[in-house]
Amino acid sequence: MRTESTNSPMDRRSAVKTMAAAAAACAIPQTHSLATEANAMQVIDTHQHLWDIEKFTLPWLPKDGPLAKSYGLADYRKATEGLNVVKTVYMEVDVAESQQLAEAELVSGYCSDPATGMVGAVISGRPASPGFGEYVGKVLKLKGIRGIRQVLHVPATPSGFCLEKAFIDGIRLLGSKGLSYDLCVKHTELPNVAKLLAACPDTRFILDHCGNPDLKDASQDPWKKNLELVARHPNVVVKVSGFLASAPGFGQWKLDQVAPIINHTIDTFGPDRAMFAGDWPVVLLGASYSQWLGTVREVVKNRPEADQKKLFHDNAVRVYRLA
DSSP: OOSOOBSSTTOBGGGGGGOOOOGGGGOOOTTOOHHHHTTSOOEEEEEEOOBOTTTOOOTTOOSSSTTSSOBOHHHHHHHTTTTTEEEEEEEOOOOOGGGHHHHHHHHHHHHTOGGGOEEEEEEEOOTTSTTHHHHHHHHTTSTTEEEEEOOOOSTTSOTTGGGSHHHHHHHHHHHHTTOEEEEOOOGGGHHHHHHHHHHOTTSOEEEGGGGOOOTTSSOOHHHHHHHHHHHTSTTEEEEEOOGGGGSSSTTOOOHHHHHHHHHHHHHHHOTTSEEEOOOBTGGGGTOOHHHHHHHHHHHHTTSOHHHHHIIIIIHHHHHTTOO
16 A cells, blocks of 8 residues: 555645546557456556555545545455456555554455465554564564555655664664565655665665656656666665656656656666556556556566566565565
8 A cells, every 4th residue: 555645756645636537648558458458467566555444544644535435455356357466465554653553463364365365565664663673573473564664755754864873773673574664755865765775785675656756847867866876776676656646637647758767767777676566546646557557568568578577576576575
């Protein structure tokens, strides 16, 4: 899941109020219909959000708009029907801090049930908090937990927070325990992320949403340069996902606008360090699940088949230890 939701890298969640029904503007090739997706290679979705607003408090969730309701496994299955999504990795949804352990226990139960298709989970945590070590000790006992995430692109998080000593100590603890850390930051924070990676060489990192480029920016050059700083470090991989939420509204983007972002991300990290991610239901701020998956498939269709298999399936198995 993703509290990783925002219509701009500064706060993707603000996107909800600007959505417009303009799906036709996506300009996704007709070859990527639901019928043809069924015959495509298998997909492991490394970024699946689920939330029940009757059971959990999500402080960031808007009071109206497409995200202002519960999204469960049945909804996900409907959204991905016919797309050959065979497994998923749950992504935390920034529940109230007092409910983080309850969220972890819930999704651990899903990971224990083969019928759900969920084979791993990244749960919420606060690496800089005094009780983080105790919390990690508890979640390590749960089945399927692969990593931790704290969304850092929210306005309340100051620039450079990821370089504070307490935060770095928490991230190093994750590495010592065999857990990864998912990074969700503004693209302007990527230089600081690069310093964090250097400070924690024994921790595996996953950079979410291509580092959050903004489709509304006149130039992607600053994002490109910052992404390259991050990719120089061998202990980080990247997810191709999420940035459609920075479009002005649903469907208000085009293939020739997003293809350079996808290509630069994969080329910068290389075929062994990039993974597809759905970011559902946050992706609904910009496109349907099938539109997003179809777009990525169209962009990478001329790459070697082995590299496509890594992007959509094999890298996820290795990075999140799903075998």
